[in-house]
Amino acid sequence: MNFIDYLQEFQRLEQTGNFTASKIGRGFQAIYGNDRQVLNSQVHRYLELINTYKTLYGEEEVILARAPGRVDLMGSHTDYHQGYVLPMALDKDTVMAAGKRNDQKVVLHNTGTDFTAQEFVLGQDIPRSEQGCWENYVKAAAQALVRSYGTERICGMNAVVDGHSPFKVPLAAGLSSSSALLISVAVALTELNDMTMEPKQFACFCGEAEWYVGTRGGFMDHFTSILNRKAHALFLDCRPVNISGEETFLTEDIPLPEGYDVAICNTNVKKEKSASSEYNTRVLETKIGLELLKSHFPEAQYLRDILANVPLQKFLPEKASVNELQKLLNQQKYEELFQDGKFSYADELTILPRCRHVIAENARVLEGCELLKAGAMNAFGALMTESYVSIRDDFGASCPELDLMIKSALRFPGTLGARIAGAGWGGCAVAIVEASASSAFQTQIAKEYYQNTGIHAGIFLCQPGQGAGVLS
DSSP: OBHHHHHHHHHHHHHHOOOSSSHHHHHHHHHHOSOHHHHHHHHHHHHHHHHHHHHHHOSOBOEEEEEEEEEEEEOTTOGGGTOEEEEEEEEEEEEEEEEEOSSSEEEEEESSTTSOOEEEEOOSSOOOOSTTOTHHHHHHHHHHHHHHHOGGGOOOEEEEEEOOTTTSOOTTSSSOHHHHHHHHHHHHHHHHTTOOOOHHHHHHHHHHHGGGGTOOOOSHHHHHHHHOOTTEEEEEEOSOEEETTEEEOOEEEEEOOSSEEEEEEEOOOOOOHHHHHHHHHHHHHHHHHHHHHHTTOTTOSSGGGSOTTSOGGGTSOSEEEHHHHHHHSOHHHHHHHTTTOOSOTTOEEEOHHHHHHHHHHHHHHHHHHHHHHTTOHHHHHHHHHHHHHIIIIISOOOOHHHHHHHHHHHHSTTEEEEEEOTTOSSSEEEEEEEGGGHHHHHHHHHHHHHHHHSOOOEEEEEOOOOOOEEEO
């Protein structure tokens, strides 16, 4: 779309507030809702972004691409056992203005003051920047597209990314801000270069593209950011299926009733380096548990195949030393699991509780979907709290600050339930709160958290957001 057309349309929206008179206005409402204050703030945000683009690159053909972050309402540590997850997209997003270049250079600016301008050239093997640099997620999307389509199909772009509060996805909070950036770039580049992908294919593509940064994660973040519908959560079955010769994943839109806010409570406790070690240990412990269960349930490929009513205590030890596990496991499997030499013979691993959490969490996701479809919000809130207790006690993935935050949230009269968001060991809690009490919730929980920890919490309220796309 012509730069001037975008500019004039957003100026008109700011002046008149009539969002139903144009396609862009109606599209804007479909993304951000009907609240006048929210819409006016977002229009001002987009105008600032467009004017920043003009200052940097001039007036040219431009598109506006966006992608939301996500939070998981249920389903912690189930994805790598091909289980079930229930996330939702946030109504906070990454937005970028982008224009097509005549060469293969990508030039980047960010409205956030912590992000320096960057540029690179498209290619089959784009060199990574230092770990933690924001442009790596841009490079990830760009390299994946070049490898899929070739440099002759893809031109470079000029881009400005909006990265300032209160609209952005909070950084380093376990809310997929990095994935939102990558997806917004992929949306922009495919649009600028006239490429199309089916949404689930696009989600898998973006998930694999993110491996570029060094973390070989799953696809939950990308499916949620791309496929989520406003006012809904997204059920995702993490076991791939083959449909008409194509591998894909099953999803279902799960409605969230009106009258409730989702409160994201950021402890502002960053995960320590030891957290990644703890995560890797949990993966190992659950894999060991699966191997021990296979001798009794040979058809089980993942823990998702073990039913919730199986008496695990009959088949799994509560804890076992590495030396004891060597005797319990097939020698080949033992060597495969412990090949990195991280543990000594005397080290003890926790088996039964870790597996119990994953198996029970899968069942909770399925139950939670049915409760939401029935509008049984009190029961769903209680299930969220049950999930938290399981993550804390069986999976050992909490921390003192998360426990304080959730304890305070659960004491609040308008809270239906609360749990840890993401992998744990820091980051955010998520709570379902009655909308009539949510403003008081923000104030009180932040106050209590600061009194108990001396840390300022980041607490914001959100509704399920609309998936990624181009505003056109």
